[in-house]
Amino acid sequence: MARTSKILLVTHVLALVLGYGVVRKSLERGQVNDEDTPEFTKLADRDEQSPSDDGDGLLADFLNERSGKKSRYAELKTALPVAKDLKGAVVSAVAGLGGADWRSGLTREEQAARVAEVEVRVLHWMKDNPLEAMGFVMNDPACEEAGIPELLDKHVFLETATEKGVLNSVDWLARDPLTFGTLCAVALNEMRAGGGFAMYEKLAEAIWRSSSRDAFLEFRAEPLVSENPADDGERFLRLVGAATRFEERDRLLAMVKRIRGTADKTDLLAGFAGSSGAAAEWLRTVLKGDELKGELPRGSRDDLNQEILGVAGLEMDRRLEIFQEDPTSEGRSRQELVDELIGWDVVSLLENGRDWRFEFRNGKASLDDVLTAVRRGLPKLPEAGEEAMGVALYRELAEENPKKALPLLDPFPPDRRREVLLDSTWLNFVNVSPDDFLRFLADVPEAKSPEEQERKLKGWSTRAPAYLWRYGDDYIEWVKQMPPGIHREAAMNSILLATAGENPEQARELGEQFYPRKP
């Protein structure tokens, strides 16, 4: 009996442990769905620690550090008392920066501590007298050697200008091209926070009066390099246009007429047109009228019409009206034009909004999630554009996870579905990993005719020059390792064709490697 009790005890404990283990495991798997996740790195897991228990915390710490919330500078900002002699404290902190001792005598940690102290000392001085503090750090040789002005621009100048307001900071912020980026960032933040175009008008006037006017004009003609990903790579005036409220359109137009450069005028109007369907509609009316006839050359007007064409918030009929004026639309049906516009909209939505593709690839978002978001993002989607939306979305998502994207084609008639799959082999997967491309091909149906077979294999030939340019011999080796079959043969032949034009001798050698002569 005692023996039976022991056995029963053990089996009950085992049941408890089994229940715990099964549920725990399934929960962990559900957190990042392994089925939806590409095989992750081998090297990244090279030590024994559990990979996911503290990842969120680590990432949160990293993001905080990145935004300056958790840094030596941030710590010192609250800890370091404000000195009575503000300038003296900066001079003392700066003493010894740069030079041989700086480069060889201090560890990186010690250097970071010294730099953080300089930053905070300068911040204290800037709160009191930014013009004087700025003048000192921009002209001090030790500061220059240690790269202090660039570092100050990232934290101290940005914070000071944000606190004082950009209009109160123009006198010191617009003195040197180094700080123009910060000036633009703060100005855009203020415009978006409610200052609107009226704020920009005052700023433009202040800069116009400053001695750096010409340097600033040059600066704003180039794309911004910004910490804010939304602004990075865009020209300042385009962002100004985008941050302008619809009710300020007449003031914007007045400025467009007032300023000289065609590129500047175009940037302001293009940015504004992209801000809403109403803004695009307004610009369309303005361009059709006489108001800007003498202001903008034909090329700029065409460019602006192209901008309007890309605004998904504008009524489809209005967009088609513009599209039909384009000579490239000649001979194309209304449905073809609708399809193309919807295709642009879907791509634009996915590239510029929430990163649905990344979430879809990694299992965070389901197909339904993405579909719902796209419908929400395209409120003017006409019924005639439904299919085009499905095709465009499929093409985007198939590059992330072809199997998971496949149900998007379920509502299509079989022939249409077949057509989309066959055409995706050469219309998509341009800069995608060849491994992913090969995985996608597994879902493409068998060809029913020589014509279909040609379409199915077309991707190898259209892609070969780009693959060879990007991956070089690593692509050739990859093709050699492909499983035998029509795709391997098509890939090899396309390599030979692409190489023959550039280097016939190499093409011949490759031919012998791909198709060795039988002894």
Add this chain to the structure above:
Amino acid sequence: MSRISRAILLASHLLLLAAGGWIAWQSATRGGLFQQESAAKSGKPGRPQGAAYRPAKQWTGSEYARAWKALRGGIYTTKERVQVQRDLLERWAEVDLAAAIEAALGETWDRDGGTGFDPSGPLLDVFSEALANNPQEGWDMIRGRQFGVGTGMLRRVWMESVGMKDPLFLANRVAELSWRDRPVAIGICHAAVEAGAGGVTEAGLFRIFAELPPEMVSAEQLVEFASLPAGAMDLLALKQEIIRMGGDGRMVKVQAMLLGQALADQPAEVVAGEIDGLPQAVREEVIWAAFKDSGTPESVLGQVDLLVDEEAWAKLENPETGQQLRKTARSGTAREVADWAMTLPVRQETLELFQHGVEIFLAENLEISGRWLDELPDSVWRDRAYAGFSQAALNVHNNSRASRWALNRIGDQDFKSEAEDWRTQWEKRTGWTKK
């Protein structure tokens, strides 16, 4: 055992199984298994209680890997996500370069908004600094194809970053690169030496490249690193050296190009005198190099005449010849270049060159060039000039009447119909209709 006892036993086991599951569920939800998204996005610390904060610069590779994975639970725009990933990878590479590269290659290789030809996608160039600081480690990865086909993208980043910091390191590996990569690598070495990188001189790189066979480094590539021997203007010594070397090998070609570069702005008679006595193939190379480096209209036109005298038809057909002529014509001598073009021999190889010679002048002012045309004697070139005038009238001035005037004056009816076709293409493209 009775049926009832068996049922009780089964039920008690199932109950404990369910209890185990419930405990797991509770501990998971309390332990933050589902708090990933909000923690990462809001920036709230999600570390387990009691765990001390450590700055990222003190992290191990494994900690970077875990933060990297956690990104999958967050909500970002594409630009934000790519920026966070780039920042993480840059730091991660300092402690474990290979793992960081592998993680980057686990993401999509496509860059938004780019053109079809994108060398390395949105993430890999972030390793530039790490690769430049560890050139051998990167080279071993590339040679071993450590990351499969994706290694190709890494090679591009490696060549650029290592070459710009230490051109000697890259130059010494050019022989092991494929023929597709060699011109890129040599170009990077040249850019680096011009920028004064790595303390290496052109002569140092010349020695390395000159040891490689001509099929790896051409004379045109080699001459970029060469300089005149024994004083910049010792042309006689150079000429003697070329004659001494004989043949038409790569080094002779290099010397010929050096001689040509030294003669670039000399009048054609001087160049003709200097090349006298040299083999024909070498003479061609000297003139060609002089022509390409010429800065004055007289020397440019004089040297094309020398190429004609040498019957260097392949050189005259080369697109670079036409480009140089257009550049010269744009420098305020469009009329002179057009007059000169009329003296070219009529051959298949000179048709394109003639067009380049006249087109700038024809397009500048239709009235002036129209009068010039009318004064030309009847010839093949005059017909071609009328056709060029028609094209300029249409494409530059949008003037269909001037185009018609010129087309009606073309004498050769076969060529006229060809020129009419060019106009028809313009009409279709612009939707022009006769009023």
